[in-house]
Amino acid sequence: MTPKRKQRLIIILALVFGSSLAIGLTLFALGENINLFYSASQIASGDAPKNTRMRFGGMVVKGSVERSTDSLEIAFKLSDGASQVKVVFTGILPDLFREEQGIMAEGRLDEQGVFQADEVLAKHDENYMPPEIAESMKKKAEAIQ
Amino acid sequence: MIPEIGEFSLILSLCLSVVLATIPLYGVAIHNQLWMNYAKPLVKGQFLFLSISMICLGYSFAVDDFSVAYVANHSNSQLPTPFKISAIWGGHEGSLLLWAFILSGWTLAVSFFSRALPLDMLVRVLSVMGMIAVGFIAFLLFTSSPFARYLPQFPADGADLNPLLQDFGLIVHPPMLYMGYVGFSVAFAFAIAALLSGRLDAAWARWSRPWTNIAWAFLGGGITLGSWWAYYELGWGGWWFWDPVENASLMPWLVGTALVHSLAATEKRGVFKSWTLLLAIFAFSLSLLGTFLVRSGVLTSVHAFASDPERGLFILVLLFLSIGGSLTLFAFKAPNVKSDAQFSTVSRETLLLVNNVFLTVMAITVLLGTLYPLLLDALGGGKISVGPPYFNAVFVPIMSLMTLAMGASMTIKWRQTKTETILQTLWKPLAGSLLIGIIFPFIYGNGFDFSVFIGISLSCWVFATTGLGFIYKFQHTASYWDRLKKLSLSYYGMMFAHVGVAVVAVGITLVSVYSEERDIRMEKGDTVELSGYTFEFQGTKMVKGANYSADQGRLIVTKDGELITELNPEKRHYTVKRSMMTEADIDPSLWRDLYVALGEPLDEKGNAWAVRVHYKPFVRWLWLGGLLMTLGGLLTVADKRYRKKVVV
Known part of the structure; x- marks a missing residue:
């Protein structure tokens, strides 16, 4: 093998090694960390898996927010217009959290069908609705008509 | 009118x-x-x-x-x-x-x-x-x-x-970021001009380098500012969220970093020519893609304020025209562009190539993680999101490997270096860095920690090899002062930027591992202890600003009975928007930040509040490192060899 070819071979091998490492890591990480989105109706009808990390979004139901008196635990209900699901969260809520606001929660669904959130997201803009929530609410509205 | x-x-x-x-x-x-x-x-x-x-x-x-x-x-x-x-x-x-x-x-x-x-x-x-x-x-x-x-x-x-x-952050962050985004259009234009004319030599690289470096510096500065702004303004003490829009600015930065290095090799050694062109095209395309992601509202993101499909379509068409057009041009013209120089396997060129591969791979993985949800949705696979764990899992190992190569490159010469020479020069800094990496977590923390070991070793490795490279410049010289003056500004720029990477690595490692955070319910007189600091909550009072009113909390921070500082986080109510805003208060220092934010009042009278308290060691190093990189990029542009008239 000429030195030039040898050099090329080494470079190509390095490239192959580098990219397979990256692809391996990527696939592994993607498999572990994809969170599917579910709407309230899907959860209420039992379509959503239990104890799997997922995203759940909907409108905060008016008058459903209950606060614990001695800790930061808070419970509220999220709705997509048809069904409601209870969410429990411990911690500080984002500034834009309020009743009748579109909210995205991340966490797991427990055996009782209560969504145990470890993260609650509200968007910067109060008029902004996460596309997932907007779509699931639109679907409900169409189904009702 | x-x-x-x-x-x-x-x-x-x-x-x-x-x-x-x-x-x-x-x-x-x-x-x-x-x-x-x-x-x-x-x-x-x-x-x-x-x-x-x-x-x-x-x-x-x-x-x-x-x-x-x-x-x-x-x-x-x-x-x-x-x-x-x-x-x-x-x-x-x-x-x-x-x-x-x-x-x-x-x-x-x-x-x-x-x-x-x-x-x-x-x-x-x-x-x-x-x-x-x-x-x-x-x-x-x-x-x-x-x-x-x-x-x-x-x-x-x-x-x-x-x-x-x-906020002040918004006054400076977007213009700075845009200076970077748009600055890559110059590198792009130079690349297209080179393809059109078929002229791609050292002179071309010398023209296009300062523009690329300055755009890169601005983009890095913009990202740093954005991270700093998010840290103090969003009120949750995070500094990087792997938000799609952050990724949108990170991708052109990564490719831009690769471009800066590949241009260096093209100018000095006449190698990687077509690769350099391709990187220039991609750096700008990713900037366009970034604009598309931010402006079209296709992604669920904290930054996406306007969603309008028509706009999205327009940018998409723009994107296809520019990427498609330039790549077609590249496909036809690139075979004419030949790299004429040779280099051996053990040389600075090879390491630069390795660095380029790593940077590109990182950019691709970030791109994949950002676009994957979009693709899947378009194909009807359901709504998903790809979270920070994905990015951390992929990004950190590749970044670590790249930092390893980066340190090695500092003492290796262009064209060829003997393997024995490299081993001779590098084993000492390597051993030293590993040793410090092992000892550090025992002294600073409570015992061995693998992440800290990797992070600190890598940082020390870069510090040490950069220093070594600098010292070698003085090997065959009598007058140190003359030599110091003769070193080009580009060289200093490179040192600044590389040290910046090491400083960022220290910051990321320590703040990720040793941060402490408590969300807690506090009434007047309650105390909470965190990393040896005692925070006493003394209630809130009403204050008024120009267009808002706020509950301002008062927390006294002591350590071992001594007063450290008083923090006044605010919960603001903006009257016109009728929206709430958390204004955190921070006691910054080079070694640690104390960070306090108010959650919400927990009872009717407003006596009890949800309070978030953070202890963030070495968090300033993140932005200090970013600043060093920006400074390094700007220094290279001031190098006098770019001001010389080029004889053609």
Whole structure:
């Protein structure tokens, strides 16, 4: 093998090694960390898996927010217009959290069908609705008509 | 009247851009000197009219002209004046105008500072930039004019700027970031010009390098500012969220970093030529993609403020035209571009190549994680999101490997270095870094920690090898002072940037591993202890600002009985927007930040509050490192070899 070819071979091998490492890591990480989105109706009808990390979004139901008196635990209900699901969260809520606001929660669904959130997201803009929530609410509205 | 002047100037600048994109370029094709000479005045005109547009919009904000829809949606008569001006780029339309304005600023700068360039080359570059301007100004005019009026009935007062954006960070972050994004258009234009002319030599690399470096520096600076802003303004003490929009700025930075290095090899050694061109095309394409992601609202993101499918489609078409066009050109012309130099396997060239591969791979993984949810949704696979764990899992190992290679490259010469020499010089810093990496977690923390070991070892490795490389410069010299003066600014720039990487690595490692955070319910007199600091909550009081009222908390921080500081976090209520905003209070220092934010009142009387307390060690190092990199990038541009007239 000429030195030039040898050099090329080494470079190509390095490239192959580098990219397979990256692809391996990527696939592994993607498999572990994809969170599917579910709407309230899907959860209420039992379509959503239990104890799997997922995203759940909907409108905060008016008058459903209950606060614990001695800790930061808070419970509220999220709705997509048809069904409601209870969410429990411990911690500080984002500034834009309020009743009748579109909210995205991340966490797991427990055996009782209560969504145990470890993260609650509200968007910067109060008029902004996460596309997932907007779509699931639109679907409900169409189904009702 | 004023907004109409702004709109009209915008139309004029579009006309000038169309001419700039065609006539001078055609002049090059038919060797018509006169037509080529049109380029420079056209650039001046384009800049002039875009400036007028910017001033008109600024003026409309300053005088509260709420008949202009954009002003009415993003300002309010109560808004403090500096924020009224920065509200120009507080929304979709205005930030696009800023984009176009900065683009024409860069074009003007190229036409001024490239006297050394042969006329035909300069004209090609300016024309390509003119084409980009056509795309963006047309986008502004047809889909999102900032000068559209609310007529006949306009609101008496404006809807106010988003409270999160009423901050010093927003005054500087977007312009800085855009300087970087748009700056890559210069590198792109140079690459296209090289492909058009078939001329790609050391001189070409020397012309295009300072522009690339300065754009890279601005982009890095913009990302650093954004991270700092998110840290103190969002109120949750995070500094990087792997938000799609952050990723959108990170991807061009990664590819830009690869480009900066590959250009260095092209200039010094005449290698990696077509690769350099490809990187230049991709750096700019990713900048465009970034704009698309932010502006089209296709992604669920904290930054996505306007979602309008028509706009998204327009940018998508723009994206396809520019990427498709330039890649087609590349496919036809690149075979003519040959790298003429040879290098051995153990050489700086190889390590630069390795660095390029790593950076590109990182950019691709980030791209994949960002676009995967979009692709899956488009294919009907359901709504998903890819979270930070993915990015951390992929990014950190590759970044670590790259840092390892980066340290090694500092002492290795161009062309060839003997393997024994490398081992001889490098085993000591390697052993030393590993040792410090092992010892550090025992001294600073409570025992061995693998992440800290890796992070600290890598940082020490880069510090040590950068220092070694510097010392070697003095090996065969009698007068240290002369040598010090003779070292080029580029060299200092490189050292700054590399040390910056090490400083960032220290920051990331320590803040990730040793941070402490507590969300806790506190009543007046309650205390909480965190990392040896005691925080005592002393209740809240009402304070009033220009356009908000706030509950201001008072926390006394002590350590071992000694007073450290008093922190006053606020919960603001912005009256016009009727929105709440957390204003954290921070006691910063080089070694640790104490960070306190108010959650919400937990009872009717407002005695009990949810309080978030953070202890963040070495968090400042993140931005310090970013600053060092930016400084390094700017230093290289000041190097005198770029100011010399090039003999052609």
